[in-house]
Amino acid sequence: MNKVPRFISLMSDTTAKALVKDDHYKWFYEDFIKFATGIDLKHYTAIDNELNTGNIGKDYRADTIFLNKNRLVNLEFNQDVHAHTMIKNIRYALRIAGNGYLQGEQYYHRYVTQINLNNKIKKANVKKWNGKDYKLEDYKSKAYLKDVRIITIDLGKYKGIVYDGTNKYETYLSMLTAESYEEMERIVGDLKEGKIIMEKLKQLGLDDEFGMYYDAEIVHRKEVNSARSDGRKEGANNEKKSIAKNLLKMNLSVKDIMKATGLSKKQITALM
Helix, strand or coil: CCCCCCCCCCCCHHHHHHHHCCCCCCHHHHHHHHHHHCCCHHHCEEECCCCCCCCHHHHHCCCEEEEECCEEEEEEEEEEECHHHHHHHHHHHHHHHHCCEEECCEEECCEEEEEEEEEEECCHHHHHHCCCEEEEECCCCCCEEEEEEEEEEEHHHCCCCCCCCCCHHHHHHHHHCCCCHHHHHHHHCCCHHHHHHHHHHHHHHCCHHHHHHHHHHHHHHHHHHHHHHHHHHHHHHHHHHHHHHHHHHCCCCHHHHHHHHCCCHHHHHCCC
């Protein structure tokens, strides 16, 4: 019985690393990045991020980074975009820019361009981050940081686009949003290059070793988002308890405090 390949998303550092490091497939990323940003990655070399830990599994799914002398491009694949996602990415871009490298006694200044591929915007207030391009400003001097540039590609604009014979690069970006091979097949249509990438994804979907690293990345992302969510819930719950304590001091009834805070009777009586 033939094994059915699992679906492998293009919105994964693990997937990007596997394709970018293969000369037969790296053109896919080079083409849509040049189309969307004007940056020609053909002049860059894909590198293993020196910020890695040395752990083989982690390094395999490490960030997708390209280097051309002192110019560095970092691709960030943001499947689910929260406010903390964008803040984390900005901090990371600054960290990379600050980690200029040494050769002998000479320090090489580094120019960093971070490209955020944003798929699903989770809240309306995050849409403000979804501009095409923006600069970072020092709030005291009002001077812009010229060595750090952040570009955002809103993949939502390409969701549902299918190949019509004239829109190859838009189709590539639409492929990034696919959540099944059936959906990707509809997007690709008779686009030869799209079929090549899709067949490679199916090969990876049959590779147990690749699947292990791919799963590790997916689980890691879910753990991070869950931890952030739990932290926010815990903080909000503690704030409600603090309010409830003050209301108890004001001799309000448990029933009224339940209405004001949303806490249960048991949670409030435990504070007495």
